[in-house]
Amino acid sequence: MLQQVNELNEEKFVEAFGPLFEHSPWVAERAYRSRPFAARQDLISALEGAVWQADPAEQLALLRAHPDLGTRVRMTDQSVQEQAGAGLNQLTPDEYEQFLQLNKQYTEAFRFPFIMAVKGQTKETIREALKLRIRREAKEERSKALQEVCKIGRLRLDDILAKEGEGNAMTNRTERMMYYGKGDVWVYRSYAKPLTNLTLIPESGFTGRDNVLFGMNIKVAVSGESFITSFAAGDNTLVVATDSMKNFILRKAGEYDGATAEGFLAFACRKLLETYPQMTGVKMTADQVSFDVLPVPGEGGFESGNLVYRYGQNEHPKAMVELTRADDGIAVTDHEGGVADLKLIKVKGSSFAGFVRDEYTTLPESYDRPLFIFLDIAWSYEEIENALDSDLGRYVAAEQIRDIAHTVFHEQHSPSIQNLIYRIGQRALLRFPQLKEVRFESNNRTWETVLEQASAGEGKVFTEPRPPYGFQGFSMTRQDLESL
Template sequence: MKIEHVEYGKCEVSLYRSYATPLHGLRPIPESAFTGRENRLFAVNIAVHVLGHHVEAAYTEGDNSAVVATDTMKNFILYQAQVFAGSTLEGLLRFIAEQFLATYGDMAGIHIAGDEQPFLAATVPDAEGALIPSDRLFSRSRGDHGHARLTVMREDDGPALTDHQCGRRDLQLIKLTGSSFMNFPRDAHTTLPERQDRPLFIHLDVYWRYRDGDAVSRQSPVDYVDAAQVRDLVQVVFHEFNSLSIQHLVHEMGQRILARFPQLAWLHFEAQNRLWDTAFEANAGATGAGEAKVYCDPRPPYGHILLTVTP
């Protein structure tokens, strides 16, 4: 038996870094008020995997002499988060990966991924009684969040970023009116009615890659695409666009994102159709906005829509 590939690592490493370097100077876009963050609380969940055949003996002979314990890897990640001087998720991941390769000479490469753990500033009164975001009290959010995944490999002239993917995950958006689904094929198996106007509830993940992959974590703030801006842009498109299907909707989102961020080379959407079932409506057959209706969650099967686009 020949070993083709080995890797191992540590997952679910949650870290909470206080007072990281603020992120300022992002290029503003019309669809978003987000231009930076103070990073008083920089919270991330990280997974890291080590690449390299140097650990094959651990699999074939039980020889652990080349195996850095995953508990050691966890402690290493936490230490590097403390000394990290940057301000972005991608920058943190790349910094940690490069430090692994600099510290452990047998490692051929690192797969590292991270998900933001959102904490929102609580609203508190200032000295004059006006309500402002707190600079010290935060509330955990379980909603959508930024994501990034990098691969950093050891090369002759130093560590090199060989793959990357950034994203915004776990968006859940409901639009009460301004979406339809009609003129689809019907046969003996079709029971779905045509909907000229429907509430549309989607779960959505959006992923992207930069044209200059090596610059993903080292670019100036004006060229950085923050996941919060992508979230805001996606929401504006959903609000404005009268879509004829979810496919139609995500394609429009792709066009708008690529137009706003020419530094991107690739976009990928994964959407779920979580359209609610209608339980009761005040006026049977009415489709106008503002009519009182009651909905409930649908049965577990859901539509799954994927789209990948490039400029």
């Protein structure tokens, strides 16, 4: 699919994707400059990026290009179909008059029409959302409206892609998912190349790893159309046993002369593709094993022994690299660095208030609460070589991102976990301009308060929270630094 998209000239590209955004072909025109797209998400990001990077006047014009919901004004064919799907073309006279008045109040308040992705909605849920959003602050509602514009665009894009099997001009080929591999490949290498030459930042005292112990738990998946016979006919002629993959990875760990997990994964993936021509893609992920050096008595007091280590029990670095074989050779098509299972507790200085309150709400507002979060952070680079070769001096260590997270947590009174991870991402992108994107998955594990006041001092008493738990996901790019 993407190959055909990348081959479109600008005119055809705008013709295909311009209708995703109501009467605003300029969105597709600007997204076209980001070709080629390596993945569907890259196409989506380019389109949505054009929306968010537009100046306020252009954004306002885009919002004003949308029709009022439930009214009989001129609309694009897509809007007609979408509103009909939600039943807005079958309003009673009273319902029509109610929508007319609500839309008028909304437009007078915000200077643009009420916008909502109505797929899967009903006229009742749309009406209630309209009533709720009329009460928002102007800045908040404008951001929400732009989010809905992007959501509408994604849904319309899904409809375009769904037509590919019906003879869509861009492609008539269905891509098959087919892979197999090995998980829990535990690799321990002693005396690997030390990780040095890092960019030092004020939030972290981390200066590198000695890599005396370099451990990873690796998962490998291989793909290739040649393997179809093993699935369809039980013919294993071209199948490389997963046990062989395990042994291959273990042997290659002895040959690797680099210092980063990303570098080793890329090295091993490339070697697999070079060794087995029936493979056209290899993806490896790794959870690094953290080892803590134990201090021992020395002449000047306790010092690092560099001989005895303790298996780390807390957060750990992670990595992912994917390589693909093409006509012009083997190339990295996806990558990720990260830190997983980070657990941060702030005893006070966090709040959560101002959220929607209705008949379903039992949670009280809090203005100075303890906050306990589980946090996974991942990032990708503008140039993949910076992840693979630490000698370039632009590698970002998981320990540095970890330290940014707890520093921002310490510095700022966070009104929500969402805002906290946003500020962490901003700081990471500011400190490391070589990063392209930072992504988060967080869980709220805040303790329940049992006693508001201990018998002495300012202490309180807490217990573990009851399930279920809240979670947040978010990604951000360098564009988000503009709000600093």
